[in-house]
Every structure is written in structure tokens, then in C-alpha cells.
Amino acid sequence: MGQGHSKSQVNERSDKPRKRWSLRHRSRHQRTAGPDCNATLAAQTSEPGAIDGSDVTVDNPELPQDPQDVMALQLRDDEPPDRDDDLDDIIAEVVPDDSAVLPIRQEDTSIMAYRTQQEGSNNRTYNIGPQSTVHIYEGPSSAEERVDMNTSSFPLEECQKALKLHYEKEMGQLHPLAWNQDFMMKTDDIFTDVDLLLQSPKGGTVNRKPLSSVTEALVGRSDCPCPQRVLIEGQPGIGKTTTLFKLVVDWARGENKALSGFDLVFCVALRKVAQSQSLFDCIFDQLLPEDASFDQASLEEYLRTNTNVLIVLDGYDEWEPIESHDISKVLCGKILRDCCVIVSTRPSRTSDLSKMMRPDTRLEINGFHPDNVGTYVRKYFGGNVPKAKRLLEKLESNFLSTGITLTPMFLLLICILWEEKDDLLLSDRLCPLYDQLILYLVTRVCVRENIPFDNKRLPRNINTAVLFVEKIALDGLMQGKLIFDEDEVSLGNKELLETLVKLGLLHKQPSPSKLRPSPQYSFSHKTMQEYFAGRYIASYVTDQDESTGRTLLEESFGTVRKVREMDNVLMFACGKLGRKAAVIFHHLADLHQKDLAPLEGNFYAFYDRGITIKDWRRDRKLDSLASREDYLTFEMAGLFTETPGILFVYQTYLETTLLCYYEWGQMDGFIEHYLRRRVIQFSSPSPRLCSALASLIKCEKLGQVQHDALPCVTNTHDSASKSEGSQQQTGIVLRLVHTRRLCLGPILDTLGACSSIVELSLRQSFLGMNGPAPTRPSLQLSRQLPNLKRLRKLVLSWNDMHSEDARLILPALESLTLLEELYLSGNDISGTSDIFCNILPFLSELKILKVFECGMTSDEIHRIGLALLEHCRKMRRFDFDNNRMDFDERRSVLKMLTQEMTCTTEHRQQEKSSSGDQSAQTSEKGVRRLHPSLLKKLDTVLQINAATVSSQQL
Ligand SMILES: Nc1ncnc2c1ncn2[C@@H]1O[C@H](COP(=O)(O)OP(=O)(O)OP(=O)(O)O)[C@@H](O)[C@H]1O
Incomplete structure (x- = not known):
């Protein structure tokens, strides 16, 4: 019921003997399937043919309609959301068949499930659309067979060993604080909440299903028997990178059965990918030792013929896509299309990414569950129990459900600062948190080096370094750059660079790259770079006259898309600015007026009326807009919300603007302009x-x-x-x-x-x-x-x-x-009709009550109905369908209520004629208004009943 919390069963990629699985098909109209269903379906749908010597069968003839043609109705008020069983309505369902056991194999269960239907053991399932799959015969597939085939040309074991060593060494322990390498986090200690976002076949809604981990999403589901293209999204600092690190370390340690079916796992940080690099350059550059005995060509050859490979691409939002780049080709499925691909991104780039990769599985990382906040804080403070306890008390009362404490990055910062200061100024705004962190970092260096510092004016050399790094931060983000070469961050001034590293603002990393052997530098986290970029904007706007400030804003945030991509920068800038933040708000209001005005009416009307997704590309009103392209490319994002993509643009713009006002500390302007x-x-x-x-x-x-x-x-x-x-x-x-x-x-x-x-x-x-x-x-x-x-x-x-x-x-x-x-x-x-009866006397204005699918019994519905008749005389609609009533019970409730209504009406008529009372007249009218809806229902029930009886007689 409701959003559903059931954890889906994990079908692990295990090496144990498994149950045989068989297929049932349930059509939209046929909710149950008989034993012959498989055979019939196979006969109806299989289309044997040969493609390059492979046998092909196409499942599921009921392909969904083009979403563009579908009437997308906003789910209003009471309409039920689409459920999983709706998904099952039009797809093949995998059900266990206890009677048979398959021999040991190392593939995922969903693939095996399909093999049983195909009778051969070497077929592979491909998702070719949201609900469609194709099976192709592919030759040898067991692990042993694969090794046999490849040992001669490619040293699989050596490659595995090298990758596993790399993941264990580089990712098994994390050092999230650039200024404190002693601070270490083990990947074992990592836990974040993950939701699977399930889109209904009608394209309207998304249901969330909590998962125990990202890997749970890699096993087959009824709507996607073989997940191969997984998109992970999450807010800044929520733990996307860390979760992926955990995933690859789990693979390296062989600790996760869902991953054990992959022979090779490549985890590529997109922020480190250079324009000129091929995918194999990136793999060798980032993951493999210089002295590997195999070369790129043999790895390439291996990947071409072996599909049990997982490619993890971290940080799509940290990479500037180029169409001809290998990474783009992997995402589009032009190369290595049989490998499983997992990609992470911030939500600002979800829409582009989903358009490019057409994910079959979408996950969202939600950060910590509140229970985990306590665990994290206690772990951080180790033996210092009172300190942890005091912080938790402070957090619990005010911040537990804010985005701040549920985001691992921000909770970490809070812990660092709390360690230093018991009187820490806690806020649910981001900018003060980062301000205090910088102050802490500066104080730390000053104390260590005996530099006088009064918490007000930064020492001169530090001030110079901070000003310098602010500009680098903004320029970098404008170019999509998060990793810098030494000369870019020193400009020949080594002392300046040393100060930045000493402060912990920049993190020096020895380059693993054979191509670029000199060290590289990055901010300790992307949010830190955004904070400094925001500071740059803030000081520029403060120092310059208004028109110069406006010019910078137009250059940097000239379109709706740019505002969305750089939302954190704008928020930090607003957080730093005082009165002068007005320049930013003017800019945002202008862009809203210029580019979003055509969407505004639709955005608000959509909820009420539901609208057809029209072809916005033909909407003349959008032609002249600077952000026209942005609207159109945003279309996919909406597929995973109730809102059509284009209207989602409107919502995200409002969200960014509201957060800017929030960081600034004043909401009045937002209310005036946008509400x-x-x-x-x-x-x-x-x-x-x-x-x-x-x-x-x-x-x-x-x-x-x-x-x-x-x-x-x-x-x-x-x-x-x-x-x-x-x-x-x-x-x-x-x-x-x-x-x-x-x-x-x-x-x-x-x-x-x-x-x-x-x-x-x-x-x-x-x-x-x-x-x-x-x-x-x-x-x-x-x-x-x-x-x-x-x-x-x-x-x-x-x-x-x-x-x-x-x-x-x-x-x-x-x-x-x-x-x-x-x-x-x-x-x-269920079991709450007594409370309804207690409160309804107070709700005399009530006109609509909907308790559709509430698990109530006919007795309860009857009691509520009577209370409505008695007290809510303006009542027009009482919807109690799909409760715990069988057909006869439902009919008798309807009957009783309609009888009761008739009696009440007659009684009131008598009352009316004896007293001439006005209110009795009004109430009679009210009861009559309820009457038709119940009568209509009763009518339908009786008609259905009559039809059933006559068909039984026949
Ligand atoms: N599950 C976790 N448990 C403990 N700490 C975590 C966890 N996830 C993340 N962190 C901490 O939060 C920091 C930020 O996490 P991470 O870089 O993975 O976030 P992200 O979602 O990739 O952020 P962005 O989108 O800004 O790059 C990490 O350095 C780590 O210290």
C-alpha cells in the first residue's frame, strides 16, 4: 500500500545451484496465466530468424506507445499511483519453478531465467526498450568456457589481480580531508540509502523502492530482466563517488555475490578523463600499472568478445561530453554495448545523461538515514562519547531531517568543526558551514606556523592565495575542469601553491598517468571549488559597479541550463553577499521573465487539469528564447517525475532561485516575484x-x-x-x-x-x-x-x-x-472508523471523502457512511472502492446506505413540514446530492451481478 517498502528479493549472481525459472506472461487484460501460457506466448511471439548466426526471439509484442503520444495526467489528489503490478501487466514475469535445478553457472539469474525458455544455454538477453527484450545466442558463456577461450590471448587473471590491487589500495581506505591524511574512512563503514526509481509503463509516475545497496539494482526485475544501463543520481556530497568506490572494492574482495558474475570491473573517474584519451587510455591511465604485460589492443580485443564486464563511470557532471569521445560511445551503446554500465551524476545533468544512455535502471542516492547519522557521529568521535552525544543532541532537535545532516559531506564538515569548537554556530545553510571550515583551516595553519591571526583579517600571503584560488575555481567550473596541472594553479609562484596545499584547499595528487606524469591538483571536493567560485562572484559583484556585475552574470549564467548546472556557485555567492545580492536576484528574475514565462501558466495549470504532452518543439513561443534548446533537452528528466520534462525545467529553476534566497537569508523577494x-x-x-x-x-x-x-x-x-x-x-x-x-x-x-x-x-x-x-x-x-x-x-x-x-x-x-x-x-x-465517527460531527462542510483502498471492512465503511449522512449534509462524494469487502458486502453496504438516505430524507421532510425549519431544507438538499453517486454505484453493482448470473446460467 502507498509507496511500498518491501525490499525486493535479491537474486544474487551466485555460484550455487539454482532453481530453474520459468516465464509467465500476463497481458493487460489477463491478470492470471494458466500453465499453457508459456507455450502459447512463445508460439505467438517468437520470431525465429538468424542474425549473424544467432538465434533471435523477440518478446513482448505489446510495446509501449511512444511516450510523446501518451496523455500524461498529473496524478491528482486521489488517483492511485502506478504499481509494480501495473508494470507486470504488460511484461513477462519471471517466476520460480521449484521442480528443476540448473547446473552451476556464473551469470546473473535474470539471464538464466530466459535461457530456460530458449532451451539452449548460451543465449543472452538484451533490453531493447523499457519493456522489451531480445535473446541472442552467443556461444560459450560459463566462466570456465570464457577462461578457456581467452587465456591464450589475454591474461585475464593478471588484469583482475591488477585491478583488485588498485581498488583495494586506492579505494579501500578513503582520506576525505585534503589537509589531514591521517583521517581515514574504511569502505566497510560506508552506508547510504538508495532508492530504485521505477517508472510506470504509462510514463506518468515514478515509484521509489528502497534498496539495500546499489548492487541490488544489478539483478533482474520484472520490468527489466537484465539491468545493463544503470544511472545513479544524487545531490552534491551525498556519496555517489564513495558508493561506487565501495562497489568496486566489494568486487575486488569478492564480497558481493551480485558482482561476482563480472570478470572485470573498470571504475573510471570522468573528472580525470582528457579530451584526447580513448577509453583504453583512461583505463590504463587510471587503473592499471605501467608494467602490465598486456597492452591496450589485447584488452580491447578481450572486451569485444567478452561481456561479463562492468564499466563504472563516476561523475558525468564533472565531464564535458564530446560526441566522438569513447566515453560518449560507451554511454550511447555504440561500443561495448554488451557490457554493463553504471554512471553517476548530480541531478543537474541527469536529463542529458538519460537522453544519451537510455538507462534501464535509475537509482537515487539519498544520503544517510537518520539512524545512520548517529552511528556516523559516534564513529567519528570514537572514544569521546560525551562530545558525540552533545552534537547529536544538538542535531536531533533541529537538523535531523534537513539536507545538511543527511548529506555525508556536510555531516563530516560539521563533525570536523564540532571537534574544534563546542560552541559551533550550526546552521542549515551551506555557506556558513563552509565559511567556518575555511576559518578553521586558516587558524590551524596560523597556529602551527606562529602567524598572528585575529579571525578577522586573513594574513597577507593567505589572503593572496585565497583570492587567487577563487578565480581558478570559477574559471575551472566554467570550463568543466576539476583537475589542474601544476602551472595552472601556481602561475609560476611555487610559494602560493604551497600555501594552498598547506591550507588543505588544494589537494596534490601524484599523477598515475603515464601520459601526464607531473602532479595534479584539485579542490578537496567539488563543493569546495563551488564555494570558492561563489566567493569570486560575490567579491566581483561587490567591487564592481552594477552593470559590470551584470555582465559577468550574463556571461557565466546566461541560460536556464547554466543556472541549473552552476546552482551551487550561485547559492554560495548569495550566501556571501549582503545587500548587493540584489544584482543576482535581478538577473534570475530577468531570465525567468524572458525564458520561462511561456511555461508558467502550464506549470500551475498542469496539476489541476492534467495536460497532453504537446509537441513543444513546434511551440512558436519558445523560438525566440535563449534557453529554447535547454527546454528541449530537459525532456527526459520529467519522465521520472509526475511532471512532463519541460515543466520540470520550470520547477528546477524555481528550486535554484529559492535556494539562493535561502542562502542569502531573506525570502521576501522570492515571495514577491515568484509566488x-x-x-x-x-x-x-x-x-x-x-x-x-x-x-x-x-x-x-x-x-x-x-x-x-x-x-x-x-x-x-x-x-x-x-x-x-x-x-x-x-x-x-x-x-x-x-x-x-x-x-x-x-x-x-x-x-x-x-x-x-x-x-x-x-x-x-x-x-x-x-x-x-x-x-x-x-x-x-x-x-x-x-x-x-x-x-x-x-x-x-x-x-x-x-x-x-x-x-x-x-x-x-x-x-x-x-x-x-x-x-x-x-x-x-483499517480499524479507525471509530475516529471518523468522532470527528465527522465537526466537519459539517465536508463534501468529498475518499478512502479508496484503505483496507477497511464493510462494517467500517457502513459506520463511516452513516456518520457522513448524519453530520456532513453537503457531502457529494464518498469513495470507498477497493476496500476489504467482497462483492456482496459491497452491494449490501451500498444498499444500506441508500436505504438510510431514503429514510433520512423522509424523516427530514417530516421535520420540515412540522417545523418549517430552513436548515432542514438545506440538509435535505445536501443528502439528495449524495444520493445520485451512491445510486449510480449501486446500479452498476446490480448490473454486473445480473450479467454474472446470466452468464453462469448460460
Ligand atoms: N556513506 C558514507 N559514509 C561516510 N561518509 C561518506 C559516505 N558517503 C560520502 N561520505 C563522505 O562525504 C564526502 C563526499 O562524498 P562523495 O564525494 O562520494 O559525494 P558525491 O555525491 O560524489 O559528491 P559530488 O556530486 O559533489 O561530487 C566523502 O569524501 C566522504 O567523506
Whole structure:
């Protein structure tokens, strides 16, 4: 129910004898399959033929429609999200067949699953589309066969040994602090939350499935029997690189069965890839020893004929793609297309990357689970238990669910600073954190070298070095450069470079490269480079007159895409700037006005009405825009959210802008310029965005902003408030849908501050009790709801709520006497009808109640129905489909309710005629309005029943 937390079964690439698997096919209309189904399907779908001597069978004739032709409806309020079983509807399902055991093999289970159908053992499965696969016979495939085939030409074992040694040595222990090489982190200690993002075949929604690790995504699933193209995205500093390091070290140690099917694993850091390098240059350069006995040609030859190879490409956002480069070819599948490829990126480049690689599997790294924050902090402080405890106390009360502590990089910085200062100024903004870190680094050097420093003015040589490195940081990012040669960072001044390394701002790394043997330098982390680039922008804007400042901004952030890619730089710049930040906000507002205006109406209307994805390429309005290309290339990103890609551009721009205001410390400008429609609407907001939104909600200005009415912003077809829409629009509409676990925390803590909220939608946002005690979403929400006295519409559908959550939240609705619409569908809230009965007397304005698929019994529905009839006389729609009722029970509930309605109506008529009471007339009208919807349902039920009976008779 709701978002679903079940961990999918891990089908490990093990070397144990396995169960035989067989295939069932379930068509969209045929939900169950008989034993003959396989044979029939095979007969219907196989298309034997020969391609280069290989046997080919095409599965799944029901190819999905082109997503462009599909009507993409925003999942509003109560509509159920697409489920996994929807996926199963149109794809072949792999089911275990206990009757047979296959001999030992070293491939992944999903491949084996298909082999059983093909009868031969040497077929391979290819994903050729979201739900389609092709099987091709490929010759020998067992590990022994592979070794036999290749030992003569390629020393596989030597290559494996060299790679494993390299991973163990370079990645087995991490030294994340450039200024302290003694600080070490073992990859064994690494744990981060990972979600598998599952897109529905209809292309509309994404469901998140928590996984135990990235490798779990490498085994087959029903929608993708053989994952081969895995895209991993994650916010800055969230642990993408570290997670990939762990993956390759696990392979090297043979500790992970899901990886043991790979003969070779190559992990290439894209930031280190030079334009002129081939893939094999990169592999030899970064991963293999100079004295390897084999050369590039033999490795190339080996890879051409062997497919049990995993290529890991880390940091797509740190690389400037060139179409003709080998890396691009690997991503597009032009070369080594049979190898498994995993690529990581920040979200700012997800859209480009997914367009290029067409991933069959998408993962998001979410950072630490709050439980892990405690473990991490305690580990960091080792024996100093009181110190760890004090920090955790401080974090738990304020920061646990903010993006700051859940991001390993930022938590590490907090720990470093806390170690030094017990009175550390903790903030959920990034800029103060980095400011304090720099201060700490400078103080450290000054103390060590006896340089006087009063925490205000940097010593002269250090100041010069910092100014110099700021410029390098920005120039580097503008060119997509994160690794620098010595002359680039010293300009011939060795002393300057030494100071930067001493401070720990730059990290010196001996080049492993045969091509570039001189040492190279990088910032200790990409976020550090972004911080210095932001400082450069801030001081430039401060020192220059306004028009010169504007020119720099236009050159550096002239398009929507550039703003998105350099969002952290802009945020840091705003964090450093005082009054002069206005120049940046003007620039962002201009770009919004110039380039995003055509999207604005659609963005807000989409939620209410749902729109067809139109062909934006033909939209004349976009022709003149500087960012036109950006819009079009962003299209893919939206496929994994509920929002069409092009509208997602609008959302991400708003997100960046809001975070800039947030780092600056003042939200009023954002409210004035961007919230004139009084709708705050984000799908899948990031943790940092949630922190910023919490601060926005607290702004007094929010309740006062002048309102630009947009027709139909809150009027849905469904809306009970259609006629009262204009009145409703004077309040604030807050829609945060599809939010990740525990992200909503800061918002749920502050909701009550915004008493002008009239609509609150927290659909699919993990509101269940899963969090640790202080961050239990349902508890937080229940504390704030009573303050939202103007609330008319509350959407809590498709969360992971259970009865205990409902027992917290529902009583809080008692004071919301204006509430007209309540959506609770898709939560397992059985056993709570008593609470409904207690609160409904207070909700006399209620017009819509939806408890679709809530696990309730017919008794409970009946009781709720009666309470509605009695107390909510304006009621129009009561949706209780798909609860725990069989056909007869459902029919009898409907019957009882309609009878009850008739009695109530008659009773009221009598009341009316004896008293001439006006209110009785109104209530009678209300009951009548409910009547048709129930009657219609009853009608349908009876008709279906009649049809069933007659077909049985026949
Ligand atoms: N699971 C983890 N446990 C402990 N520390 C971690 C973990 N993941 C990351 N870190 C710490 O956070 C730092 C940043 O992580 P990493 O470089 O992997 O992030 P990233 O997502 O690749 O960042 P970016 O996109 O900015 O390059 C690491 O240097 C490491 O110190």
C-alpha cells in the first residue's frame, strides 16, 4: 500500500545451484496465466530468424506507445499511483519453478531465467526498450568456457589481480580531508540509502523502492530482466563517488555475490578523463600499472568478445561530453554495448545523461538515514562519547531531517568543526558551514606556523592565495575542469601553491598517468571549488559597479541550463553577499521573465487539469528564447517525475532561485516575484529545498502577497469548491508531492505558522511512522494541523500510513471546521472508523471523502457512511472502492446506505413540514446530492451481478 517498502528479493549472481525459472506472461487484460501460457506466448511471439548466426526471439509484442503520444495526467489528489503490478501487466514475469535445478553457472539469474525458455544455454538477453527484450545466442558463456577461450590471448587473471590491487589500495581506505591524511574512512563503514526509481509503463509516475545497496539494482526485475544501463543520481556530497568506490572494492574482495558474475570491473573517474584519451587510455591511465604485460589492443580485443564486464563511470557532471569521445560511445551503446554500465551524476545533468544512455535502471542516492547519522557521529568521535552525544543532541532537535545532516559531506564538515569548537554556530545553510571550515583551516595553519591571526583579517600571503584560488575555481567550473596541472594553479609562484596545499584547499595528487606524469591538483571536493567560485562572484559583484556585475552574470549564467548546472556557485555567492545580492536576484528574475514565462501558466495549470504532452518543439513561443534548446533537452528528466520534462525545467529553476534566497537569508523577494499565484508546488523536493520551504512558510510576507489570479488554479473537475474557487484562491496552496522519506520534517514542523493555507497536498510523501521518534511525520503533522484553520482541502493519499498514523492525524482535524475535501486513499488505515465517527460531527462542510483502498471492512465503511449522512449534509462524494469487502458486502453496504438516505430524507421532510425549519431544507438538499453517486454505484453493482448470473446460467 502507498509507496511500498518491501525490499525486493535479491537474486544474487551466485555460484550455487539454482532453481530453474520459468516465464509467465500476463497481458493487460489477463491478470492470471494458466500453465499453457508459456507455450502459447512463445508460439505467438517468437520470431525465429538468424542474425549473424544467432538465434533471435523477440518478446513482448505489446510495446509501449511512444511516450510523446501518451496523455500524461498529473496524478491528482486521489488517483492511485502506478504499481509494480501495473508494470507486470504488460511484461513477462519471471517466476520460480521449484521442480528443476540448473547446473552451476556464473551469470546473473535474470539471464538464466530466459535461457530456460530458449532451451539452449548460451543465449543472452538484451533490453531493447523499457519493456522489451531480445535473446541472442552467443556461444560459450560459463566462466570456465570464457577462461578457456581467452587465456591464450589475454591474461585475464593478471588484469583482475591488477585491478583488485588498485581498488583495494586506492579505494579501500578513503582520506576525505585534503589537509589531514591521517583521517581515514574504511569502505566497510560506508552506508547510504538508495532508492530504485521505477517508472510506470504509462510514463506518468515514478515509484521509489528502497534498496539495500546499489548492487541490488544489478539483478533482474520484472520490468527489466537484465539491468545493463544503470544511472545513479544524487545531490552534491551525498556519496555517489564513495558508493561506487565501495562497489568496486566489494568486487575486488569478492564480497558481493551480485558482482561476482563480472570478470572485470573498470571504475573510471570522468573528472580525470582528457579530451584526447580513448577509453583504453583512461583505463590504463587510471587503473592499471605501467608494467602490465598486456597492452591496450589485447584488452580491447578481450572486451569485444567478452561481456561479463562492468564499466563504472563516476561523475558525468564533472565531464564535458564530446560526441566522438569513447566515453560518449560507451554511454550511447555504440561500443561495448554488451557490457554493463553504471554512471553517476548530480541531478543537474541527469536529463542529458538519460537522453544519451537510455538507462534501464535509475537509482537515487539519498544520503544517510537518520539512524545512520548517529552511528556516523559516534564513529567519528570514537572514544569521546560525551562530545558525540552533545552534537547529536544538538542535531536531533533541529537538523535531523534537513539536507545538511543527511548529506555525508556536510555531516563530516560539521563533525570536523564540532571537534574544534563546542560552541559551533550550526546552521542549515551551506555557506556558513563552509565559511567556518575555511576559518578553521586558516587558524590551524596560523597556529602551527606562529602567524598572528585575529579571525578577522586573513594574513597577507593567505589572503593572496585565497583570492587567487577563487578565480581558478570559477574559471575551472566554467570550463568543466576539476583537475589542474601544476602551472595552472601556481602561475609560476611555487610559494602560493604551497600555501594552498598547506591550507588543505588544494589537494596534490601524484599523477598515475603515464601520459601526464607531473602532479595534479584539485579542490578537496567539488563543493569546495563551488564555494570558492561563489566567493569570486560575490567579491566581483561587490567591487564592481552594477552593470559590470551584470555582465559577468550574463556571461557565466546566461541560460536556464547554466543556472541549473552552476546552482551551487550561485547559492554560495548569495550566501556571501549582503545587500548587493540584489544584482543576482535581478538577473534570475530577468531570465525567468524572458525564458520561462511561456511555461508558467502550464506549470500551475498542469496539476489541476492534467495536460497532453504537446509537441513543444513546434511551440512558436519558445523560438525566440535563449534557453529554447535547454527546454528541449530537459525532456527526459520529467519522465521520472509526475511532471512532463519541460515543466520540470520550470520547477528546477524555481528550486535554484529559492535556494539562493535561502542562502542569502531573506525570502521576501522570492515571495514577491515568484509566488504571486499563491501556489507553492514541488514534486520530489530535495531535502535542502524542504529546509528552504520551511523557512518560506514561516515568512509573514507569505500571507500578505498580492495575488495574481490564475483561472482554474485550484478548481479541479473533482473539486467540491469549484464554485467557491475564487474565494479559496485568496489563501495559500501548498503541494509537495512525491517527497522522499523524512524530507518533509522541517516543513511539518512549521506548517502551523502559515495559517493562510487553504489547500495542503502531501500525496505520496512517506507520512507513516517509519521515522525515528522526533521525526515521525504523522506525529509532526498532527501537531500542526489544528493551526490551519482555513484549510479546505487536505490530500494525504498514497502515503505509507497505518492505523496508528490515522489515530494521530484524524483527531487533529476536529478544529478544521471549513474542511471540504479529505483524501486518504491508499493508506492502510483499517480499524479507525471509530475516529471518523468522532470527528465527522465537526466537519459539517465536508463534501468529498475518499478512502479508496484503505483496507477497511464493510462494517467500517457502513459506520463511516452513516456518520457522513448524519453530520456532513453537503457531502457529494464518498469513495470507498477497493476496500476489504467482497462483492456482496459491497452491494449490501451500498444498499444500506441508500436505504438510510431514503429514510433520512423522509424523516427530514417530516421535520420540515412540522417545523418549517430552513436548515432542514438545506440538509435535505445536501443528502439528495449524495444520493445520485451512491445510486449510480449501486446500479452498476446490480448490473454486473445480473450479467454474472446470466452468464453462469448460460
Ligand atoms: N556513506 C558514507 N559514509 C561516510 N561518509 C561518506 C559516505 N558517503 C560520502 N561520505 C563522505 O562525504 C564526502 C563526499 O562524498 P562523495 O564525494 O562520494 O559525494 P558525491 O555525491 O560524489 O559528491 P559530488 O556530486 O559533489 O561530487 C566523502 O569524501 C566522504 O567523506
